[in-house]
Amino acid sequence: MMQPTVDPAAALAELGRVRLDEISLDDMLLRIAELASRSVPGTREVSVILVRRQAGWTAAFTGNLARELDERQYEQHRGPCLDASASGDTISVPDMAAEQRWPAWAARARAAGVGSSLSIGLPIQGSVVSALNVYGDSAHAFNPSSIASAEGFAAYAAVALANAHLYDNAATLAEQMQEAMRNRAVIEQAKGIIMGDRRCSPEEAFALLSKISQDTNRKVREVAEALVAQAVRRTRV
Known part of the structure; x- marks a missing residue:
């Protein structure tokens, strides 16, 4: 043995x-x-x-x-x-x-x-x-x-x-929640930019983000990130 x-x-x-x-x-x-x-x-x-x-x-x-x-x-x-x-x-x-x-x-x-x-x-x-x-x-x-x-x-x-x-x-869930919060934050920022530019409601701003997402075959988060990045570049010019 x-x-x-x-x-x-x-x-x-x-x-x-x-x-x-x-x-x-x-x-x-x-x-x-x-x-x-x-x-x-x-x-x-x-x-x-x-x-x-x-x-x-x-x-x-x-x-x-x-x-x-x-x-x-x-x-x-x-x-x-x-x-x-x-x-x-x-x-x-x-x-x-x-x-x-x-x-x-x-x-x-x-x-x-x-x-x-x-x-x-x-x-x-x-x-x-x-x-x-x-x-x-x-x-x-x-x-x-x-x-x-x-x-x-x-x-x-x-x-x-x-x-x-x-x-x-639990660690995976926490990471997913953090990612969801980050996604929500950038989407809210993008909605704010659209609302300021177009003088529209939050619902209309999100509807526009969703339409761009569908038209370009990208996630709403990716569209929002691009919009926020574009706005940041404008402010630096």
């Missing part, structure tokens, strides 16, 4: 020290995969998959073999990591040679030198679910102690991943 290079408690502590404002969601996923690989006894490679609306993809992996075995499951629309992500349970494949639930996938894994695997569901907020997948070289690579270690790490990782997902969504 391959021995861990990081004590499980140390792996949890390292994960707990990650600051969400200093790391992207993709980096958090990779950190989880790497720490699991280094702390769960018997591990050869690790992946973390995400599933949204029944479409799965491997978001982080420690080796190409893990990614390839995940992708085989996406192609077949079935397999332990997909089932674990959907149920949130731990699914063990102790011996690929004896696996009857997913025989075609197990045969491919065995041919690639993987003898056993663990898939542990990682619930995330919203419409996204996930799973931590641990692949071992030999059959029965994960004894009860290894499985308990993997489940303990996964429980902690699920919280860290959910928090990172929420933080990422």
Whole structure:
């Protein structure tokens, strides 16, 4: 059995020290995969998959073999990591040679030198679910102690991943709101310029901006920016 290079408690502590404002969601996923690989006894490679609306993809992996075995499951629309992500349970494949639930996938894994695997569901907020997948070289690579270690790490990782997902969504929303405010500001400036030039109402000014937008196949914001820039140039002449 391959021995861990990081004590499980140390792996949890390292994960707990990650600051969400200093790391992207993709980096958090990779950190989880790497720490699991280094702390769960018997591990050869690790992946973390995400599933949204029944479409799965491997978001982080420690080796190409893990990614390839995940992708085989996406192609077949079935397999332990997909089932674990959907149920949130731990699914063990102790011996690929004896696996009857997913025989075609197990045969491919065995041919690639993987003898056993663990898939542990990682619930995330919203419409996204996930799973931590641990692949071992030999059959029965994960004894009860290894499985308990993997489940303990996964429980902690699920919280860290959910928090990172929420933080990422909040940061994206904040950026979108800031962009919307900037767009609104420049549009209001352009409306003010039109109202001053044409002595018209705010509604008429916006209608003119919209017509120019449609006629020139540009966004209203782009038309407004051009108008404001033109007005600034006029004032400097």
